[in-house]
Structure formats: C-alpha cells, structure tokens
Amino acid sequence: MNLKTTKPANITTCFHCGDECNTVLHYDEHAFCCVGCKNVYELLSNNNLCSYYSIENTPGKTQINPVLPQAFDYLLDEKVEKKLLLYKDNSLAKVTFFIPAMHCSSCIWLLEHLYKINSGILQTKVNFLKKELMITFNPSLASLKDVVVMLSSIGYEPAIRLNDIEKSTKKEENKKLFYQIGVAGFCFGNIMLISFPEYFGLDSITKGTFSKLFGWLNLVLSLPVFFYSAQDYFKTAWVGIKKRFVNIEIPLALGILTMFVRSTYEVVTGNGIGWFDTLAGLVFFLLIGKWLQQRTFETLSFERDYKSYFPVAVTLIKGNEEIAVPVTSLEIGDRIKIRNNELIPADAILLNGDAQIDFSFVTGESVLVNKVLGEIVYAGGRQKGTTIELEICKKVSQSYLTQLWNNEAFSKPKASAILGFQQKVSKYFTIVLLLVATLSAVWWLVFDVSLALNAFTAVLIIACPCALALSSPFALGTAMQILGKNKFYVKSTAIVEYISHINTIVFDKTGTLTLPSSATIQFEGKPLSDYSKQIIASMVAQSIHPLSQKIKNHLQIKKPLTVTSFNEIAGKGIEGRVDGVAVKIGSSDFVGIDNSKTTKTKIFVSIDNQYIGFFEIGHTFRKGLRNVINELKQANYTQYLLSGDTEKDSDAMLKYFDTKEKLFFNQSPSDKLNFIEKLQLNFSKVMMIGDGLNDAGALKKANIGISVTEDTSHFSPASDVIMDASVFEKLPAILRFTKNTRSVIHASFVLSLLYNLVGLSYAVQGTLSPLIAAILMPISSVSVIIFTTLVTTYCAKKGGLQ
Amino acid sequence: MSVMFILIGCSFLMAVGFLIAFIWSVKSGQMEDDYTPSVRILYDDFERESSAQNKQENKEEININK
Known part of the structure; x- marks a missing residue:
C-alpha cells in the first residue's frame, strides 16, 4: 500500500481524509479539513460507526466538493429506476452499484453496515475487487434516490453511467463451466478408482466377481460426463460441421463419441470394461484448459465506450x-x-x-x-x-x-485477421486423422475383418487431440497471468497469440508517449530570487486553478506572505498585492506583454508592474521512450505516430522517430480510425497504443488495441489490452515474450504429436488395449501441461518479466 | 470379499457429498469474490468488542440515572 512520508508536526491533517488542512475545523477532539469531512464523521459517530476510523487511518476521501442531493433527482424517474434495479416488489428492492471510492478494509466495513444509518436498507454486500456494492432495501422506507444520496453523503458516490441504464442482462455462463468441471472431476476420480483392479490384473484373484459390476458402475458414472460435462464440445463441433469449418472440437467430439459408444458396447456385451477412465480424464483436463482460457481479469472492463x-x-x-x-x-x-x-x-x-x-x-x-x-x-x-x-x-x-461510435467498426465484432495456431493446425490434423482411421480400417477389412472396427475406433480414440487442445490454453493462460503480473492486462488468452503476429505499431502522443499529469515547468527570464519566488508562491496559493497549483508545487515555498486585494479574473489570471507589491500572473495580454505565437502553455508574471518572465509548461516524455522506440525499430516493427495535437511538438518527436513521414498531426478521432484501416488494407497487422476516448475508434479497428492508463481502476476506452503506464518501458520485452510463447505452443504440439504417433502405432495394428490408452492419455496431457507452463514461465524470467 | 460392496458404496456416498458441497459453493457465489470474505471475517471480533463497550457505557448511564 501507499506509504505516506511522515508530515511535519506543525501541519494538521484531516481525521477523515488525511489531507492537509488549510483551515482547521475541530469537532469531538478531532481536526477536519472541511465541513464535508466533519459531516461524515458526525453522521458516523451518531450511528455508532466510528470503528470505521480504527480499521485504517484516515480512510475517507475529501468532501471538499460535496455533491448536492438535487443532482440525483433523475433517480426518481420510474424508467431510470426500473433499469437500475435488479429486482423490486413492494417491500424489497435490489440494486448493484459501482463505487469507485472504495479502496480499503474500512470501506468494506462501513459499506456493509449501512443498515445502521438508514433503517430502509436491509442488507449490503461488497465485492471489493470489482468495487461493487449490492444493496437490498425496502423501497417503502427509502427510495433509490435516498439510498444514493446517503451513499454520496458519506463519500461513496456510486458511479451511475449511461450504459448502466442501457445494458442488457448479465450472463451466467461462467458458473456452468464450474459445474461441468466439478461433475467431470467427481466421475473421473471414481472411475479411476474402480478401474484400478483392472490395471493391476487383480481380477484374476477375485475371479471376475467385480469386473462386471465395475464395468456397469463405470458406464453409469460416465453418463454425466458424456451428456453434461462434454456437451459443449458436441455443440461446437456440430456448429463447425454445419458451417463447413473444421475446428479442433470435431476430432475431440469424434474421439469422445467413439470412446463412449465402443465402451458401452463392450460393457453391455461383457467383452471388457471399456475406456471410460480415459474418457472422463480427457473431458476433465479439457475443461480445466477451457477454464484457464476463459479466465480473465474480471476487475477490469475492456468493453467501455463513451456510455460508461x-x-x-x-x-x-x-x-x-x-x-x-x-x-x-x-x-x-x-x-x-x-x-x-x-x-x-x-x-x-x-x-x-x-x-x-x-x-x-x-x-x-x-x-x-x-x-x-x-x-x-x-x-x-x-x-x-x-x-x-x-x-x-x-x-x-x-x-x-x-x-465515432456510429462507425461500423463498433457494430461488428472484431473479425481478427489473425488465426490462432490451434485453429490453423486442427484442420489438417482432422483430415489426416480421418484418413489414417479409414486406411487402417480398409487394410484390416482385407486381411482380418474381425480387427477392422477395432482398429478404426482405436485410431479415433488415441488420436483424439487432447494434448493439442491443451497446449494452447495452458501456454497462453500462463502467459496471460505473467503479463498480468507485469501490469499488462490482456482481454483474453487469444490476444496473447495475436500480439505475437503484429508488425506495425501506431502510437498516440498525448498521454501515451507523454505523461498526462506531471508536465515540466520551467521559468524563462531573469533568474528568480528567493523573495520573488516567495511572492509568486503566495499569490498562486490563493487560486485553485490547476495551473496555479502546478506552479505552487513547482516552487515549493512553505511560508506564504500575506496577500491583499487578491482578484482572480477567470480565463485571464490573478492579481493582487503581496507585501504591498503589485503582482500579476496570467496570460500575456493580462500581464501586458506582446506575445508572439505560443507553442506551449505559458504563464506570464509581472512584479511591481515589471515583466520578469514566464513559466512554460511542456510535456514530459515517458521514461525510457527512446529505448522503447529503438528496440522496437531493431525488432523490425514499423512505427507511426498519430496525434490529435497541432504540429507544435513535431521537432521533439523527430528526435525519437527517424522520419517525418511517419508522424501525423491534427488527426481527428475518425482520421485515426481510417488511418488504421488504410494500413490494414496493405496487409499490416496493426497494434494501436492510445489512451483517450479520441483513440477509441483506432483502438477498436486495430488488430490489437492497447489502452495506456495511469490507474487501472480509472476509465479506459474499449481495447484488447489495458496497460499500466508504469510498464511502458517493458513493451519490447512483452512483445518478445509473446513471440516466445508462440514457439512454446509449436514445441508442445510436436511433443503431443510424438505421443500420438506412439499410440497410433498400436492402434493401426489393432492391438491398442484400454490399459495402454489409460496410461498414455494422462501422461501426454500432464506432460504437455507441465512442459508449456514451465517453459513459458522460464521465457518470461529470461526476458526480464516478473 | 463381499465387504467390498459396502466399502464401494460408502466411498461413493462420500464423494457424492463432496460433489454436492462443491455445487453448493459455486451456487452461493463463492467462486465470484475470493477477496472480500477474507476481510469481512476480521470484523467479527471487532463488533463484539464495540458492542461490549456500548453495553458498558449503557450500564454506566443507568448507574448515573439511579
């Protein structure tokens, strides 16, 4: 967590929010910076909720600009209310709010004790990682507006945005996968247990009393696996067949189906106990791979548009x-x-x-x-x-x-021009598999008819590409978690693979290559004496204008002088008298200077009617920008710059990019989108890196859109990747790592093919026993899982990622 | 060896119990938020303390009233 440097004793900090107090308010032996903070404390102490302050120190957020209750009048509107509420009857209503101010365990405690403040609230439940608060309240005692006003009065104003009242119902898909994994795991374990006597040949000792029973038990246990846990593979395979598109699910579904039918046949006719253990294990491992693939950074939203x-x-x-x-x-x-x-x-x-x-x-x-x-x-x-x-x-x-959002790029789902390795390979794999199965069946039809069906089904079973289906999810899933640790959050595992195919990178300038907040401040003119610094600092301390605040922070003067007849003229500047000396700070015509064309933000200063110089606020480029651009250049990426700004910074940018032809200024949001489209028509695989809403179109259109953000809990436009600005330097390392991950997938594919070849050599001869399959299948799956996970982690370590 | 039938039945029932527990845990949303409960559990002590304190205060008030 944030460690704050200890403040000198003479500065009073607010008991509620921990900010420095300019004017100190005392209440109940505590100091407060503003009426808002004091009011929150008063409300909490009246309701016996002061534990809020003992879980963490100064847990509140400053209430210096409180929100007026009238601002929430729209919540009385029935249509708005209906969209927001999850459930409502006469005595019970439920609503979930996103609360950005939630940040510590004190927040959780207070928000879950709201019922003590307002008796209309029945229950509140926090999901801290999602910053969500689920409220159950009694609408006859407290309206939705009352609830929101109460939340905002204690400093937890919920963020209610346009898309909250336009969104459709939430999906519950994720839970089903958990159930499927649970059922498959349960059946897999029990089937393995029951199959052990068979593996060790114990049946000869018990003289076959159990084998029949165990066979039937296995059949019963495999029913939920086949009909429930594996159902999605059949559905996807069927969709593939209908659309004449070969996906990896077709050979998988074929393998599962063959295994089930042949095993059932064997059990019913009493010929053996079948392959149910292999079947259940296969489905179990596949589902785990699927879960890994679907796991996402749920706390981040990748789908935001202007409505959020x-x-x-x-x-x-x-x-x-x-x-x-x-x-x-x-x-x-x-x-x-x-x-x-x-x-x-x-x-x-x-x-x-x-x-x-x-x-x-x-x-x-x-x-x-x-x-x-x-x-x-x-x-x-x-x-x-x-x-x-x-x-x-x-x-x-x-x-x-x-x-910009009316552009068709937003209405159509992104058709990625990049095919994943698994998709590319599975087509050929399926064709070869069917060919081998048919050929071996034909061969045995000629030489030994009794073995033909046996060989045909054995090929389909053993070649079921479970290792292939597992390698991509596990390699990409591991890579995604590693990138997440490095604050590079990708939307889905497939994105990791797509990134490795990128050959063109387009940067936005402001906020992406430059720092949005900490602009550099320089004073141009006569060097400032300590006394003039003190005068200027005292003046700007009177103004809440952000530029004044920046200058104040820049000068860092502790003891202000008395300012008299202070006057702030909006949009122009500030004037007043410090120690009796007239001071003017502001725009050029306000201070009375003839200013030639400004290229940067300048603040002019005159003391005692004498112009002494100006403060210039320029951009600071991100740390390591030169290295990033040079390394990417060496790695043969074509790089462009698209800026919505004027050309004022083009000279500064030329120091980083080699030619002027790749720098584009005065780009509107739609220009940026069209530029990306033009690059894609030239068969470039484009990665766009931007940060603002004006990049939203380009981020959406690009093969990979990365939005850079200073704080991942803040708003960022819809994108494939959300990158924390602090890891900008690591970009080349990240791109190298995605390429290595792709190589890992290729290597694990070769590994799984080797296993398949061994299995096939038995299968085509018609001598594949359930025992060999039961050993080979888990070994190949587990070794592919271990191989991909370990090697991917090793690649990350070697590439300098955490 | 017929004791095996009972043993298999027992082990099966136990496994079913675990499966049901798992399904219940998913249904009650335990897979959705794995952080907040870890903080929530810390309050239990805390509330007992503060309510004990309140009671004491109340008692004192009563004493004064007497």
Missing part, C-alpha cells in the same frame, strides 16, 4: 425551472446547466459562465482549456470551477466525439 463515461442525467433549464432529465432525451436548442466536475454530454455553445474544460479523458491532455462565450464546447469535457450554461447544438449520439 457519460452521466445518466443533466440539469435542463426550462424557463425558470431546473429539472434533471436523462441525457438521451436532450434535443438541439435545449439549455443545460453544468456544475463543477460535471461532464458536457453533447456538443454545445457556451452561453454563460467561465468555462474551464478538462478534456483529459478525450485527448489525454490535462491542461484546462478555456472557452469564451459563444464558442462550441465539445462533448466529453469536464467543467472545472464555477457553474456554466450551455445550449445544445448536436444530439448526444451525433456529437463530434460520440459519432
């Missing part, structure tokens, strides 16, 4: 009234009100107020953009500061950003 980011409702101004309406019902010409930290849901014209828009989710750029009255503000920006009024000029789904 956009709010459900917005404040509409109608005459003198303010009402909360669902954003989907917004029409052109509607006037809306956007408060601090609210999101602009559709392209709109600024009518009133000081708009400071944070577009970081859209572009990755964290510096606020100032808009003047009458200017269009694009959807997706977040207002910082005071309340503004806007007039909608495009509908939500038709806005500059959101229309």
